[in-house]
Amino acid sequence: MAVREVIRMGHPLLLARAEEVENFATPELASLVADMKDTMAALNGAGLAAPQIAVSQRVVIFGVAENPRYPDADSVPETILINPEITVLGSERESAWEGCLSVPHMRGLVPRYTSIRYRGYDVEGNVIEREAHGFHARVVQHEVDHLDGVLYPSRIEDMRNFGFENELFQTTEGAEEEL
Secondary structure (H helix, E strand, O other), X not given: OOOOOOOOOOOHHHHOOOEOOOOOOOHHHHHHHHHHHXXXXXXXXXXXXXHHHOOOEOEEEEEEOOOOOOOOOOOEEEEEEEEEEEEEOOOOEEEEEEEEOOEEEEEEEEEEEOEEEEEEEOOOOOEEEEEEEHHHHHHHHHHHHHHOOOXXXXXXXXXXXXXXXXXXXXXXXXOOOOX
């Protein structure tokens, strides 16, 4: 289909709650998902939310097999998730470096829950329900945050752990996880 422009931090659409998808199995929804897949693949992303391409719909895609942007990350199944809901499983959190296609060239140390359950729908309206742990859980939380108008910098607890990647990682290999 098409690689779409990713809007960046500061754009008002990234701060708004996205609208629920009401109609499944439509050509419009299929086209949106195809564009999101093309865009995510072109930018080597682990995930993408519809608001990042200026579409206010509660649609996210994610998936990681082998990706040069995060070679040490566990695999995450390729998923299209519409109208997602997250339930936290336990109180354990872990901080890890995150990046975002809408916040280019920057990284932050972000605490996230290590275990979640998520529920939503595929493009046909079939229910998807899974438990996720570790990197998989982090990716889902990051992408669903986009649907609620939350960018990862607002989750950083110590702003000394936020900056341009080339400054933060001058003496290290860089961030292991980038979304």
